[in-house]
Amino acid sequence: MISSYVAGLLAEIGIASIAALSVHVILAVGQLSLGNAAFMACGAYTASVLTVEHGVPVPLAIAVGAVVSGVLGLVVGFPALRLRGIYLAMATLGFGEMTRSFFLSLDATGGAAGYSGMQRLSLGAIWAWALPLLVLVLLAERSRLWLALNAVRDDETAARLLGLNTVALKLGAFTVGAALAGIAGGLFAHWHIFIEPGAFNLDRSIEMVLAVVLGGSTIALGPVFGAAALALAPEALRFIADWRLAAFGALLIVILLLRPQGIIDRRLLRALKP
């Protein structure tokens, strides 16, 4: 049996991996979202209310949470069509804070006091979601559709004039990304069996982006690796006690200087192949 400490870390990694993939999918069309914690919150609260108040089975509740988050992503995606780069990052950041404030004021789900009463999922159940989702994204990355997403990121005007429906591609990426974040939220809620708006703050959004930047955004293994590294590094650095967060920050800077494209990229994978 693995200790509850290890199980906790592995569950965090599974949830954070899905969350990082949600940023990765949106980044495939060149859009940077700093508000994915909001989609996560939406999935978490939706799934929790369904299981606690209405006795819906957990997997179904998480799926519904994903759909609700996806629809929210589509709605947010429309204004995001007109924004790029730093402006989009600012707008999604604002959206994230707005959503957090919304749940803070929503008495029905406990407001700032949080919400509880969920059944606890097993570690296996978390990875039963995370692994298939990772495989799905890895498969999608080898498709013509993913190439089309990257074409939008590389040169949106050329992509449009060559016949790609750039609007649908961008909205689709936002919707799927938001749905993935919603799943991460549902799993988070049913792992911690307690949620509060503060769990879905800006730090959480930044953590998701950081996992992608650190791990590399050219292939889905990167974000997953990044999520794992972000969860494990502070633990591994425990031996330096009070300085561990500072050391962690320094380590991040060094890694990004050495590998600006992220730790994992296609070239590294080719080199590792026997």
Added chain:
Amino acid sequence: MSLLSLSGVTCRFGGITALNNLSLDLPAGAITGVIGPNGAGKTTLFNCITGAYRPSEGEIRLRGESLLGMPPHRIARRGIARTFQNIRLFPSMTVWEHLMVVQRGGGLRAALAPLGLSGPAPRHRAEQALERFGLAPFRDRLATTLPYGVMRRVELARALTAEPALLLLDEPVAGMNHEEAAGVASLLQGLVADGLTLLLIEHDMGFVEQLCQRVHVLDFGTLIASGTPAEIRRNPAVIDAYLGVEA
């Protein structure tokens, strides 16, 4: 029969009239050239046809169907593909990926299938394009790292994988030496033999004479002459505006 017809197309930007009351017909299965000095409106013409700009006045029809107000991707799907004056390749993609990315057909399921398994049709089309344009040696190279002439061929090949009826070429041999240009010329003639219609913008008059059955001359957004290359050569208005007196 004309594939594309423009009538009275006018395109204004603020006080500037980039295209003025332009009417022309493109016969199917032929190569038509557009020449004219810089700023004459040639690229604006392409941008109006592909839907990048919306003309202020006039009508553009493909096989009788109006293209006005259609978003660019839908116009492209109706069968109009293009290359760009400044090569616009996707920096993250290999040559092979360029040949897969704008292909269509088969619906969402085919588009989602992994490249290796995506059914014979798209891969076959891409293989054909690799062969035809001599790109096989560069298959897995990042397209933007290749020599200029090769990048031009990648762009051309990419446009053709969308299986257009009409291909718009914006200075396809700009910056090429004679040998490379001759290679492109024979490629283009091969495409027309396969039933494609071409409209090309070019400054190299020799290239235009060699390829085009019909030439239109633009100057300050106005069509000042149309005819065979030989007629255009003799046209005093064209000599005045563009070709100049031969030394």
